[in-house]
Amino acid sequence: MENKDFREFGHRVVDWVADYFENIEKYAVLSRVKPGAIKARLPLKPPAQGESMESILADFEDIVLPGITHWQHPGWFGYFPANNSPASVLAEILTAGIGAQCMVWQTSPAATELEDRVLDWLRQMIGLPEGFAGVIQDTASTATLCALLSAREKATGFTSNEHGFASGLTVYASDQAHSSIEKGVKMAGYGRDQLRMIPTDDTYAMIPEKLEEAIAEDEKKGLKPACVVATIGTTSSTAVDPLAAIGRICRLHDTWLHVDAAYGGSACLLAEMRWLLEGAELMDSFVMNPHKWLFTNFDCSAYFVKDPGLLIRTFEIHPEYLKTGADAHVKNYRDWGIQLGRRFRALKLWFVVRSYGTEGLQALIREHIRLSRLFRRWVEEHPMFEPMAPTPFSLVCFRFNGGKDDAALNAFNKDLLERVNASGRVFLTHTTLRGRYVLRMAIGQRTTRERHVREAWEIIVRSAEALLKA
């Protein structure tokens, strides 16, 4: 493609995205294609000759777009948000255009130094203690794996990287912790059997006394408690584990404390939510995802560590071909995680923080929390619905309760969710809490307004009434 054509199509693509933002409500939130439908429209063999951008873009609209689920739709209330913003998208275009691979300082000094600075901004914005140093990972799953690997190294006196290890190390997380903890425990070689799922209380938060008991029991058996993962904002219900109490136990037993705030971390931007981080000085590492609830398009996960030396000691490796004259004076983020090659992700976070400012970001997050409280009130006031968990952030867990037993209610709520999502106007997902099928209303899209939340509630109530009649 000639540069002049790139210019022309570049303008067209930006126009397309701007139109998409403007008209997104016209799409059904959840793609309605049947499995295999998209693949069936793709040729079995790659094209031998280059095709025109005109026809590629036409196929994008015709073939690809129907198979897209619209995460940026204001009726998106499923899972957690993965919201973006115009500033973030513009930065991604620049990142792709520059095409820098930012593995070490020399391969783009600006990428390293911007990441360093913008993560310290983020640290200040969410109120993490001074001294915590940040690095961008692709996902929270990767960040948690990094924490588990660092904890493993520390617990074995930095011998496991050298000689391997025969477990004997244990890991603890609540029975509500995200599946990435279990995955990480398996991958880091602890062994699934060494993961203790600590019981939770009525709010689905970890019970510190149960953690203490589990650790004591393991120590009695000669095992070494290597890592506790506490969650600020669990995936099912956004429960908050009591950080300070857990942190004290970790310090007592010389155990790594990793905090998974993948979704909930963004709320720490708000002064009124800072209670979430009480005890933060006791953490060893912390992850939050700007790619969830901070308007920075996927992927961008911020991983903070108290002692970067431990992280670097776990991951650093010095092949001759990667050595540079600057190594003694700079950060080389290749040593701060698993991957060598790195995208320039800091640029989009920088664009987002600068374009909204801290106050702009706070206003959006505060509004999402307000809307969730409003939705919860409607649930509470309706005689046939009930909330199923506290709402500390912007997720409301609820269900229809027409007075039947739990098995019948589970089936009813499952049908209800299907009916609601079939509207195409909104998309919610579910979880189970203590065996009960629960609908999750996760409010966090950049363009979601009160009218969208109200519409969702009306669809839910209407669908329940229709199901009752049926």
Ligand SMILES: Cc1ncc(COP(=O)(O)O)c(C=O)c1O
């Ligand atoms: C609490 C929590 N931790 C971790 C994750 C995994 O996030 P990622 O997709 O960035 O690995 C999620 C995803 O929703 C989550 O809710």
